[in-house]
Amino acid sequence: MQNTEALKNLCTLVRRDIVRMVHAVNSGHPGGSLGCVEYFVALYKVIMKHDPANFTMDGKNEDLFFLSNGHISPVFYSILARAGYFPVDELKTFRKLNSRLQGHPTTHEGLPGVRVASGSLGQGMSVAVGAALAKKLNKDPHIVYSLHGDGELQEGQIWEAAMYAAGNKVDNLIASVDYNGRQIDGDVEHVLPLGSLKAKFEAFGWHVLENNYGNDLEKVIESLKHAKTFVGKGKPIMILMKTDMGMGVDYMMGTHKWHGSAPNDEQLQLALDQLLVTEGDY
Amino acid sequence: MKKYTYTEKKDTRSGFGAGLSELGKSNPDVVALCADLTGSLKMDAFQKAHPERFFQIGIAEANMIGIAAGLTIGGKIPFTGTFANFSTGRVYDQIRQSIAYSHKNVKICASHAGLTLGEDGATHQILEDIGLMKMLPGMVVINPCDYNQTKAATIAIAKHHGPVYLRFGRPTVPNFTPADQNFEIGKAVMLNEGTDVTIVATGHLVWKAIEAGEKLAEKGISAEIINIHTIKPLDEEAILKSITKTKCVVTAEEHQMHGGLGDSVAQLLSRKLPMPQEFVAVNDSFGESGTPDQLMVKYGLDTSNIVTAVEKVIARKK
Numbered sequence: 233m234q235n236t237e238a239l240k241n242l243c244t245l246v247r248r249d250i251v252r253m254v255h256a257v258n259s260g261h262p263g264g265s266l267g268c269v270e271y272f273v274a275l276y277k278v279i280m281k282h283d284p285a286n287f288t289m290d291g292k293n294e295d296l297f298f299l300s301n302g303h304i305s306p307v308f309y310s311i312l313a314r315a316g317y318f319p320v321d322e323l324k325t326f327r328k329l330n331s332r333l334q335g336h337p338t339t340h341e342g343l344p345g346v347r348v349a350s351g352s353l354g355q356g357m358s359v360a361v362g363a364a365l366a367k368k369l370n371k372d373p374h375i376v377y378s379l380h381g382d383g384e385l386q387e388g389q390i391w392e393a394a395m396y397a398a399g400n401k402v403d404n405l406i407a408s409v410d411y412n413g414r415q416i417d418g419d420v421e422h423v424l425p426l427g428s429l430k431a432k433f434e435a436f437g438w439h440v441l442e443n444n445y446g447n448d449l450e451k452v453i454e455s456l457k458h459a460k461t462f463v464g465k466g467k468p469i470m471i472l473m474k475t476d477m478g479m480g481v482d483y484m485m486g487t488h489k490w491h492g493s494a495p496n497d498e499q500l501q502l503a504l505d506q507l508l509v510t511e512g513d514y
Numbered sequence: 515m516k517k518y519t520y521t522e523k524k525d526t527r528s529g530f531g532a533g534l535s536e537l538g539k540s541n542p543d544v545v546a547l548c549a550d551l552t553g554s555l556k557m558d559a560f561q562k563a564h565p566e567r568f569f570q571i572g573i574a575e576a577n578m579i580g581i582a583a584g585l586t587i588g589g590k591i592p593f594t595g596t597f598a599n600f601s602t603g604r605v606y607d608q609i610r611q612s613i614a615y616s617h618k619n620v621k622i623c624a625s626h627a628g629l630t631l632g633e634d635g636a637t638h639q640i641l642e643d644i645g646l647m648k649m650l651p652g653m654v655v656i657n658p659c660d661y662n663q664t665k666a667a668t669i670a671i672a673k674h675h676g677p678v679y680l681r682f683g684r685p686t687v688p689n690f691t692p693a694d695q696n697f698e699i700g701k702a703v704m705l706n707e708g709t710d711v712t713i714v715a716t717g718h719l720v721w722k723a724i725e726a727g728e729k730l731a732e733k734g735i736s737a738e739i740i741n742i743h744t745i746k747p748l749d750e751e752a753i754l755k756s757i758t759k760t761k762c763v764v765t766a767e768e769h770q771m772h773g774g775l776g777d778s779v780a781q782l783l784s785r786k787l788p789m790p791q792e793f794v795a796v797n798d799s800f801g802e803s804g805t806p807d808q809l810m811v812k813y814g815l816d817t818s819n820i821v822t823a824v825e826k827v828i829a830r831k832k
Contacts, residue, residue: 290589298584339616347587349616352607358577359612362584362592365569369545370588389608392577399572 239277239449241510242314243269247480248513249310249323251503254494257327260335263490264381265307267412267447267475272311274452275377279460284316287344295374296363298348300356301381301410302336303492308346309333313514317345323514354387356380357407361397361468364405375463378407383415386424391436397468398437406459406469411446412477414488429472439467446475481506515731516706518724520690524661526682526718527625531556532661533668534593534623538564541591541672547582548595549575554684555595555625575600579608579620586618591672594620598627598681599640606646613677614650621671622647623680627657628768629796629813630685630718630806639801645773647679648746654699655746657681657767657775659720661689663743666697674699681717683768685806688721700744702752708738711824712756712763716742716775719766719794719815726820737824745775750782757783762790762827766820768810771795790830792823 246269254260276282280295299308306326313320318332325331332343336351348359360378367374384390397405409429417423426432433440439462443455452473459469477491478484481503495503537544538560546560547569561568571578575596582592594601601624602609613620624643631639648655656671656678658664664682671678691703705720706727715723720741727737738756742749757763763783765776776793783789796813810816 289587291587292589296587348583348618349611352611355576355580355608355612358580358608359584359587361577362581363587364584365581366585366588366590369566369590372588389574389576389580392572392574393580396571396574396577396581400569 236450239273242277243273243449244507244510246273246307246310246314248504248507248509250306251481251495251500252513253306253309253323253326255500256324258494259327260306260494261303261492262306262494263414263477263484263488264301264304264410264412266481266484267477267479268304268307268379268410269479270447270449270452271379271408271410271473272307274449274456276311276315278453279456280377281374284345287317289347291347292370293372293374296347296376298356298360298363298376298378299337299350300378301353301384302350305333305335305337308337312345318343320514353381353384354389357390357393360405360407361393361402364402367404375460376405378405380407380409382409382411382413382420382426383423385409385426385429394433394436394438401466402468403464403466406456406463406471408471408473410475411472412475414477414491416488416491418488433470437467438470439465440470440472442472444474446473447479515727518690518705520688522689523686524689525684525686526658526661526664527554527684528556529658529661529664530623530625530668530680530682531559533665535559535563536669537672538567543589543591544593544672545569545585545590546593546595547571547578549573549578549600551596554597555623557595575605576608579605580612582620583612583616583618586620592620593623595623595625597638598624598643599638602643602646602679603640610650614653617652617676619675619677621678621680623668625682626684627681628683628718629801629809629815630683630768632684632806632809633803635803636800641770641796641801642773643681644745644769644775645777648778652676653746654678654744656699656744657717658743659717659741660687660691662693662695663691663697666695667743670697670699683718685718687718690721700747700749702749703741703743704752705739705741706737708736708760710736710760711828712738712740712760713766713820713824714740714742714753714763714775714779715766716745718768722817723766723820725817726824729817729821730824735824735828742775745778748778748782753779753782754787757787757789762831764792764794764820764823764827766794768815769795771797790827792827794819794823
C-alpha cells in the first residue's frame with residue numbers, strides 16, 4: 233500500500249485525467265467520474281487483490297470489480313491505466329475511432345480490466361452476483377466488488393438482483409452506491425425519490441453500511457475494509473457512499489449539469505488550476 | 515421421395531432436458547439457471563443430479579441473463595431456461611449488452627416457442643424470437659426439429675464458445691432423426707433430394723415439409739427438402755446449391771414471416787441467386803388460444819400450406 237499522501241496525489245492526477253479526457257473529445261461524463269475518484273483509488277490501489285499485468289477474463293484467484301453505471305468510464309479508465317492494466321498514454325484515445333476506450337466500458341475491443349459491457353443501466357449487479365456465484369463454485373475465496381449509481385437504482389433489475397443475492401446468501405459481494413443525489417434530469421429526489429435506501433436494502437436482506445464521506449480517501453478505505461469483515465457472514469454487503477458529483481472542480485459541484493457535459497478550453501484550464509500537477513499527465 | 519418413419523412422438527423440450535442431463539455428467543463447467551419453469555423446461559433431472567450447479571432464479575428473467583453472464587467469468591458454461599417469450603423479448607437489452615456485446619459463453623435455451631404452445635394464447639406465443647436473436651452480432655440461432663436433434667444440439671452447443679440461442683417447443687412431434695446423429699452447428703441436413711422445388715424448413719415445420727414432400731410426389735412433383743436447424747450462421751452453400759438446381763424455394767417456419775428463416779433465405783437469394791420464393795410463416799399477426807393443431811391450420815403453417823406454396827412457386831418459375 234502506498235502512503236496516504238501518494239494516494240491523494242493520485243486522486244488529483246485521476247481528476248486531471250478525467251477532465252482532460254472529456255475535454256479532448258467534447259463528450260463524456262465528468263460529474264459522476266469526479267465524485268467516485270476516491271472510491272476507485274481506494275479499491276484499485278489499496279483494497280483489491282488483483283493482477284493488472286496478467287489480466288484474464290476469468291479472473292480466478294483474484295478480486296473482481298464490475299462497474300454497473302458505465303457512463304463514469306473516464307474514472308474507470310484512468311484508474312485502470314494508472315493501476316497498470318494498459319498504457320496510460322492510451323487514455324488519449326478515449327471515445328475516438330478505433331479505440332479500446334469506448335464511450336462506455338466494453339470487452340468488445342479487448343481492453344484489459346473490463347469483464348463486461350455496461351452503459352445500459354441496471355445490469356451490473358446481476359453480473360456481479362453471477363461472478364460471485366462462480367467464485368463460490370470454484371472455491372475461490374476472493375471478493376467481487378460492484379459500483380452502482382443512485383439514479384440507476386430506479387431500474388427494476390437492480391432489485392431482482394438484490395433479492396436474489398440476499399435470498400441465496402451471496403456473501404462474497406460488496407456492492408457500493410455512488411449516492412450523489414443527482415441524475416440527468418435533476419435531483420434524484422425530484423426525478424424519482426429512492427426513499428430510504430438503507431431501509432430498502434436491509435429489508436431485502438443485505439448488510440448495509442453507510443459512508444457519508446465518499447470523497448474522503450481515508451474514510452473510503454476504512455469503509456471498504458470494514459465491509460470486508462462481513463464477507464462470508466451470510467449476507468451480501470452494501471455500502472451507501474455519499475459523494476459529491478463534480479468533486480474537485482468547484483464549478484462542476486452542486487449541480488447535475490456536468491453529468492454528461494464536457495468543459496470547453498477555458499473551463500478546462502479553470503479545472504486544471506484547481507487540480508495541481510502532482511505526477512505526470514498522460 | 516425418401517421414406518421417413520418414427521416410432522414415437524416426443525416433445526423437443528424433453529430432448530433439451532435429456533441433453534442437459536448428459537452435459538451435467540460429462541462437463542463439470544456446465545451450470546443451469548431457470549426462472550421458475552424447471553418442470554416445463556425439463557430441467558428437473560439436471561437440478562436433482564447437480565443441485566450445486568443449478569440456480570433457481572425465480573420470476574426474474576433479466577436477472578437470470580445477467581447472472582448467467584457473470585457465471586461465465588470464472589469459466590462456467592451457463593444454460594438459461596425459460597419460455598421463448600421470456601428468453602428473448604423480455605430480456606433483449608440484457609442479452610444485447612451483457613451477453614452478445616460482451617461475448618459471453620451463455621446458452622439461452624427457450625421452450626414453448628411459437629403457436630404450438632397452444633391454449634395459453636398470444637401473450638406466450640412468441641413468433642418474433644428468431645428475428646430478435648439473429649440480429650444480434652455473434653449470436654448463433656438454432657431451432658432443431660425433433661427430440662433427438664434437440665438433444666444433440668444441446669450437447670453440441672456446450673462445445674461452441676460464444677452466445678447461442680436454442681429454440682424448442684412444447685408439443686410432441688415425430689421423433690425421426692437418428693439418436694446418434696452428429697449435430698454440426700451451421701450445417702444443413704439434406705432430407706430428400708429432388709429437382710422441381712427446394713423446401714427449406716426449420717423446427718416443427720420440418721416434419722410437415724416431409725409430409726408435404728410425400729403429397730407432392732403423388733402429384734408428380736419432386737421436392738428437395740432441407741432441414742435448416744441452424745438459422746444463423748446459415749448454410750448458404752447448401753441452400754444455393756439446391757436452388758441452383760431446382761430454381762425455386764419454399765421456406766417454412768413457425769415464426770413471423772418478417773425476421774425469420776424465410777427472410778434470411780430471401781436475403782441470400784437477392785444477393786447471390788435471385789429466384790422465386792414463397793413463405794410458409796405467420797403473416798404479421800399475433801396468435802391466439804387453441805390447440806396446437808388448430809392453430810397451425812388457422813395460421814397457415816400446416817402440411818397443405820406447404821403443398822400450396824410449392825405449387826405457387828413452381829408456377830412462378832420462368
